[in-house]
Amino acid sequence: MGSFVSNKRPVTESGRLLYQHAKQMINQLDYVKTEIAALEGGLMGTLAIGVATSCAKYLHEMIHAYRQHYPDVFIKMYKGDSAYLEQLLLTEEIELAFMLQPADLTNYDVIRLKQEPFVVVMPTSWHQQLATPAISLQQVNKYPLLMLGAMDGFSIHENILNFFSLKNLTPNIVLECKDIFTLLNFVVEKIGVAILPQSEIHDVFANQLQAVAIKDVTSVTKPSIITLKYATPSRRARFFMDVVAAILMEKYLEVNN
Secondary structure (H helix, E strand, O other), X not given: OOOEOOOOOEOOHHHHHHHHHHHHHHHHHHHHHHHHHHHHOXXXXXXXXXXXXXXXXXXXXXXXXXXXXXXXXXXXXXXXXXXHHXXXXXXXXXXXXXXXXXXXXXXEXXXXXXXXXXXXXXXXXXXXXXXXXXXXHHHHOOOOEEEEOOOOOOOHHHHHHHHHHHOOOOOOEEEEEOOHHHXXXXXXXOOOEEEEEHHHOOHHHOOOEEEEEEOOOOOEEOEEEEEEOOOOOOHHHHHHHHHHHHXXXXXXXXXXX
């Protein structure tokens, strides 16, 4: 005996097959709608972030907090110096960057993180020969100096040269390199010392390098979270900034911005 629907008409095999396909299509459509809603709501998709070495220490806890709230967002990380990250921002390959504050802020919105002092980085064996916990620029000038290379739009290189110039000193620069990790490896090999923001000292060198305060340098670097003013951020990016502001503000942001 054939099957019947409520109006008593028999259902053919072709009708049954069509009904099953239609049901599958409706289920798939519902799934697609759910996926689109999730994407538009910032719950899924990809968030592209840039991070400079000088700001890397701020990122780990922020990513952890963000993942707790939005575990289905895939985070794509770009690492490089601040000049490189600025180019990625301008081309909108990333939505935000943890980097040093650019000299020209015309195109950017900025959240300033805790300022970082400049320190002298030297091999541990050299540090053991110092009699004081801090060092003057005149003392620094006795060592070969390894310089962080200049970056367009950023003033660290010029600032370091100015430290010496203001004291009528001429540093003995023996090497220049834009990659901080490479620079630190040269310090480990006792090629010379380097002047860097304190946050640049990697934990991997903890037993091989020492950071020494500089007595007569009061300048600081300004790690920041940078976004484009004219770009419309995705909800994923906005949610990330909300997490940063709500959870980590007291720990990392300046009291007087």
